[in-house]
Amino acid sequence: MSKTILITGSTDGIGFETAKMLLSLGHKVLLHGRNATKLAEVEKTLSAISSTDQIESYVADLSKFEDVEALASAVIEKHTQLDVLINNAGVFKTPNPVAENGLDVRFMVNTIAPYRLTQRLMPLLGKSARVVNLSSAAQAPVDLDLLSGKVHIADEFAAYAQSKLALTMWSRDMALKLGEHDPIIVAVNPGSLLGSKMVKEGFGMEGKDIGIGADILTRAALSDEFEKASGLYFDNDSGQFTEPHPDGLNPQKCEAIVAAIEVCLKT
Ligand SMILES: NC(=O)c1ccc[n+]([C@@H]2O[C@H](COP(=O)([O-])OP(=O)(O)OC[C@H]3O[C@@H](n4cnc5c(N)ncnc54)[C@H](OP(=O)(O)O)[C@@H]3O)[C@@H](O)[C@H]2O)c1
Secondary structure, X not given: OOOEEEEOOOOOHHHHHHHHHHHHOOOEEEEEEOOHHHHHHHHHHHHOOOOHHHEEEEEOOOOOHHHHHHHHHHHHHHOOOOOEEEEOOOOOOOOOOEOOOOOEHHHHHHHHHHHHXXXXXXXXXXXXXXXXXXXXXXXXXXXHHHHOOOOOOOOHHHHHHHHHHHXXXXXXXXXXXXXXXXXXXXXXXXXXXXXXXXXXHHHOOOOEOOHHHHHHHHHHHHOHHHOOOOOOEEEOOOXXXXXXXXXXXXXXXXXHHHHHHHHHHHO
């Protein structure tokens, strides 16, 4: 049966490859990008492998709260049900590490925007729905002052790794608090150093086949092996469900992350 799947950051890299794979399997894909021109190009390219009624496009810069809200509202306006939300959009190296709202852009795009989007789209996500959050092998203990934009650091990798652990932590906290009629929420490291724009620009290397990432996201979105994965972390480097950084299994620390995100959303 055709599913309706929203993939954030589907204008490039793993998100684009995943969109291609899911469309070729006959699913309806809601594309998302921050750049309207690039998004239109991607929609045109993907129209070649699918009928146009299987593709929709949404523009939103996830470093801006108003865009996150507008994206959620636009999806809610057109849909009463969403089968899968893949929170894929992410940023590592950037010339503008501080977003207009004062938050570190990694935390805003990689952690806080997907939290808010998931929260807003929850009414569309029923019992058999899935939320797939793009984690990473890069995970570091979270400085709540950095998450909250009270301090800033120059170390891009440190900010990225913290933002990815924070995403993994809210995923677990939200998953464990949901009931049996709610979607599963799973955090997935798609594989390290896959050859996307992020890896080429960030690490100056070609990287591995990004199809590895698209394949695991497709499995996380659709396959039975992820049916009971709510609250878990899948590491595609080892090819198994495994433990994230120890902080990711600490309920108090996970709750503290969620509380700090909620404060950011209210200010
Ligand atoms: N590649 C890897 O080895 C690897 C490993 C672990 C985890 N990941 C995670 O996998 C996800 C996909 O990464 P990738 O490697 O495919 O990187 P990528 O090629 O750089 O793609 C990132 C996507 O996110 C979008 N994006 C970035 N900033 C945004 C913003 N402010 N608002 C809206 N969209 C924004 C990009 O849009 P544009 O097209 O406009 O740039 C692009 O579509 C990320 O969450 C990343 O952290 C990747």
